[in-house]
Amino acid sequence: MTHGPGTNGLILEEPLLWEKGKPGRVAYSLPHRDVPEETVDQNLLGDGPEFTDLGELDVVRHYTRLSQWNFGIDTGMYPLGSCTMKYNPKINEKMAATAGLASAHPLLEAGLSQGILKLYYELEQFLSAITGMDAVSLQPSAGAQGELTAMLMFAAYFRKKGEQRTKILIPDTAHGTNPASAALCGFTAIPLASGKHGILDPTAVEELMDDETVGIMVTNPNTLGLFEEHIREITDIVHSRGGLVYGDGANMNAIMGVVDIKRCGIDAVHLNLHKTFSTPHGGGGPGSGPVCVTAELAPYLPVPRVARTDEGYVLETQSAESIGRVHGFFGNVSVLIRAYSYILSMGPNNLKKASQLAVLNGAYVKARLLDTFDLAYDRPCMHECVFSDARQLPFKITTLDMAKRLIDHGYHPPTIYFPLVVSGAIMIEPTETECKDDLDSFIEVFQAIAQEAENDGERLRQAPVITKVRRLDETQAARKPCLRG
């Protein structure tokens, strides 16, 4: 049958750190001691941490083997919907490690930090240009913190206006971070059902939006991969009742240079630099979630703000309306350097082209898998498409089984069981950096798996079989949590 790049690769066993090593082994080169030993207050002395002593090669082999149990974008295709797993350019790693920037202390006077402040200022300008918004804060460490930052700004905005607004509309397709971020600001999430076409219906917003409602959180394109075509009507309704509109920019990769966020009527949007702007996800961060806002909300942005003056770049730490800091220093600067490098490497035309090709790839995968899987909503899709296991369920094969079988073929599965509005969802986001040949192989493998679902289901239920470990017992993990050794 059709097969992807997966093989029975050489996988080596490796114990836990503390199951190896011997007291007296050394992996660390201690800098020269050129000062005398001072006395230490015995009441303060501890025993030191219970760490094993390892040799340098012990450590090198340990982490090399661990890394080989991992699958990354550099390993193969990673069509994880809503996560934009595009290629992470190597040059950006080198740029983030630029000696003068990487060793910079964050609390030196601005005059000694002009280079990084210039980069910071310019990146704000770039993101402002890409979204169409007026002002940007690069402080939030991840998308969820970006959302929280914007919600805090909304809360501060209404406090200033003396308005008591406590509810916020959140579509049923939203990421879980949306209601969680809103809740941290004391807002009650009011669920908003998607219309029958998978996009929001302005009349539903009309009914729910009142003067106790902060506004709405909209992901556009939404998590079904569909553009919210009524976005202008929706934002007009919210604004007409004095509310604000939050845009979740997780799916910005579909619309760079195509859609103007500000013209959509969005008041604040966060971007995920670790999605759209190609910074590596690192197995769960560090990310970066800048917030871009209209001029009206700019005074509420976190401090410090970088400003350009005749004397160079300066830090403005005071602002009466600001929500304050959300990060100990300036955010995940090393991630910001990578995104800055990416944007400069791409330039304006290639960024737009990236979005066009991301949508091309999404639409192509959708078109070619239409006959294989049940499509949740038959509308023009953007950079991702959402299928379900409806056609495979009669054979007692679920989305999970098919996802696990993809692993045996050397592909990372798509996002599964999200968005929640589609039962057994399979959310595929190929991204623009996958070439047609690789898309074709993936599509053919996925089609072959659907065939197997009909006539060799047990293979799917047993999958994966070539990984270091097979399906794991998550029930035991949750019932009797073992969180440390």
Place this chain on the structure above:
Amino acid sequence: MRYLPHTEEEIAEMLAVIGQQSLADLFAHIPADTRFQGELDIPGPLSEWDLTTHLEVLGQSMFTGSSRAVLIGAGSYDHHIPEIVRSLSGRSEFLTAYTPYQPEMAQGTLQGIFEFQTLTARLLGMEVANASMYDGASALAEALLMALRIGKKKGTVAISSAIHPHYREVVKTYLEPGPFEIVELSLGDDGRTDLSALSAIDDLAGVAIQSPNFFGIIEDHQQSADFVHGLGALYIACFSEPLTFGLFKNPGSAGADIVCGEGQSFGMKQSFGGSGLGMFGCKQEFVRNMPGRVVGQTVDKDGKRGFVLTLSTREQHIRREKATSNICSNQGLCAMTAAIYMATLGHTGMRQLARLNYDKAAYLRKGLLAAGAKPLFSGPVFNEFAVVFEKDFTPVRQRLLDQGIAAGLSLEPYYPDLGNAFLFCATETVSRALIDELLEEVRR
């Protein structure tokens, strides 16, 4: 563009399959009144060569490099990063993986984070630790929110005024919209937090104290934790320099309920303050109220040991508005880096390095006191300390800057009462020769 692999022929073939004529047709359903007008106003594209030159020029304008030294910590510490830590943490299998949603193909990240949780728990003396938070500041804010959740109807938290000023600002930002009150505790003459104001608070959920505190003073966690527990509140120990626990007692041994702080010291470059690492641990009994991701050990269907994300029902993607936090992506690679760093140092290395830091700072401190500076506070310190100069230190500091030494952080912007007081830090990267050069200038 080398990141975009499509040939013109392929684009045409794909469009044909989709049934469209052009790339623009793919966006035909986007309403006109939302469309971007004109071209994106950004520079580029730059070639790899031009980009590198551009970044190097930016880097050269910074106060960094081999001819420069920064004797300032204050939450960001200059430590030697072993080459194996840089090299291993940069492996692209770690770097280019997503959050481990498919455990069978993410065992590297999962075992690595399980080991991180273990090493962190052992370092801090806690029963459990999570997979990381964004940074020390937001970790403290989340710890206080956690204490308020556990305290149910109690609405007040107290934080020491010797907690890093930026951390306190982040705490205020996070707690602002809630019905909570934050009380700031003043300091005694020894630079340790004065707890006497606590007894008057009747709905105290938690108390947070940083050690070493912002002034470098080692707080008495034992005494404070006992006192706070006596009031029926949770004790939160915070830190910005985890290397301290290589030498001094860890906060868990003093009975802290939650421990949180910044882990940048463990193998991360300072990078103008990020990416750092929020470290977070707590007692087992509070684990279901803990924010953030956690990895747990389990077995696969063949009975083989493996690791998965677990206790997910606390999190936003399941519990949505009732989640323990909104955190999703954290600082995964930084946690992995810190784990590699801790593995590299081991027990012995951690102890020796901590001791060397203590001695370097002691040497600098002695020298400054001998040159006429006075200690700001009398309490014990680790690798950071604050002194007050009799004469205006600014001109001396400027002369030192001209020699390539950034010596001391002025405390006045953070504590307006503390004029002419400066916070110094000396780690293993500062040589005695450089300290002697600095002291000579101070004595002049």
Place this chain on the structure above:
Amino acid sequence: MKEIEELDLPGDIYYSKEHEWAAKDGDLIRIGISDYAQDQLGDIVFVELPEPGASFERNEEFGTLESVKAVSEIYLPVSGEIVAVNTELEDAPELLNENPYLNWIVEVRPNDIDQYDELLSRDDYLAMLKG
């Protein structure tokens, strides 16, 4: 998952629309979840129980059940005071999967015994499940 015909639904107890069961035991009422509820939830990994002594209104949330990837609220079918909780569930939540009727969750002293009689009989509950 079970077909409706496969469900174990004893006839001597009452059911709520939220899939709890209630059984009178002297002055008290024992509350648990139905076979349908445990089957829908899948492997239950954690049970959050109320404090004994706490009072709840009819249909108020009094605790939660967690599976690996879901959290479900449990609602009290009759208003009253919690007299006892089944602490065995704290260490062994799987008991609810193994036998949801033997393993009750809470015991309630009802404020209004008439509410008990307003609950669904086995046949009514079954009809509801069949929709």
